[in-house]
Amino acid sequence: MNVHSIPTGTAPVGPKQQLGPIVFAVDAAYAVPLATALRSAAENNRDAWPLDIHVIHEGIGEETKRRIFDSLPANSAVIQWHPIGTLSFASGFSTRPGVSKMTFARILLPQFLPETCNRALYLDGDILVLGALERLWNIDLGEAVIGAVSDYWLDNVVSNGPRAGGLRVERYFNAGVLLIDLAKWRAEKISERSLEYLDRFPTTEYSDQDALNVACDGKWKILDRAWNFQFEPTQVIARLALEQKLAIAHFVTNVKPWKSGSLSPNAAFYDTFRCRTRFALTPRQRVQSGLKRAGSRLLARSALLRAVWSCTKTAMRAPTA
Template identity: 85%
Template structure:
């Protein structure tokens, strides 16, 4: 475990209940969104500095860790890095296209925190935090194991995990933001029960989210949707007046605002936070992304252009294949 911390002696006196630990689980491909999410948290939670951040990760190198840490305001956070060297326990489990296998790491989250921790806040990497998190952190969970926001789409189906296992749940939550009572999680054996579900239904459509919903069925508290506002591809944060903006925005689809050429209407809004990290886009990055975005829009509007582009790609592949055979002779 690596720790990036503020200089010794500069931490403020512990005068109130601390926010944290805040936990992420990401791989190296999520370095940019992780740095951006952390920047948004730090800027909107200055009263909670230094923030207690834990990152369960796979293959994030030391230089990338340094850049992520130095993307935050000075003295704003302590980051503890927890490598998960193997996800072999999940080798037989499937994920939807584009979903990292690191999604299964959150099932094991309590293993990476001290037994003395009685609460944790788990956040996915594809989020922005736009307000203080203390009101969320201090929610009374009562007898619930976790607090979560219903999944906007799957909760209406009610049978989220039922695609392969036939398990019906009372309500279905999105697992991207979880307020966790760690003692109850351990007592209820949520990790073990989730893994048992995945062992029985390894191709369940929404992977660990399905498993967690089954394990926590009837044991979770519904939180206000502002704490996990699940953005659709065409929704724009900038069009929401600041006073009505959600606390945590969650980019749940594959239309991610940090991807080059993204058609998300939130590219500029997201870039406000990213530009203040060590992963800010260069001028050329912006030009290249803009050109890709323009091309994607043209292709989306023109059947003829799409057909021409498809033919061009096929011709290029055929030419490369022919060239490869000739070179091999």
């Protein structure tokens, strides 16, 4: 573990606690979205500076760590970096295409925080924080182990019948935003029970999210969807953020707004945060991304162009005489 900036003291005891720790789990491929998510969190939570940030990571080098830290406003955060080797515990578990094995690291989250820490907020890397997190942090969880938002697409499917692997739970949450009572998590052995489920069903479709839902079945509190608004590819943040007072936008599909040439309608909005990080697009990268986006739109609209492009790619791959 290493630390950027000066560590702050422990959170005060009482019903209202200082915001943090806030925990992320990412690999090197998520350096840009991590920096952008952190920038959005810092800008919208000035009253809580310095934010207490913990990043469980694999493969993020020292220079990249420095660029991520320097992407934040001065004195806005303390970042503690916790390296992990996913092959050491997740080599036998599968993920959906495009999903990193770092997703399994959140199962082990309590191991990276002090025993004296009684609460944590976990955030996925593919989010933007659009509001103050204090109200979320101070939600009374009662007897629940975690607070989470229902998964828009899977909640009804899983709740009304078992999926492959026999997964059936009372309700099904999205694990991209988790408010965690660490003492209850440890007492209920959520990490151990999640890993036991994965040992039994290593190919379960939604990986650690399935496992966490099984381990926390009947033990989680449903939070307002504003705390984890799961964007579909065609939804536009600007049209919803003010109307529904969204606090956390979560880009759950493969249409990620930071990807070069992304067709996400939120690419420009996302860039308003990214452009203030040390990973801002250069003029050349903007032009390249725009050309890729224009080409993708043309291909999407024209069956003829798609056929020509497919033939061209086939011809390019063909061996020359």
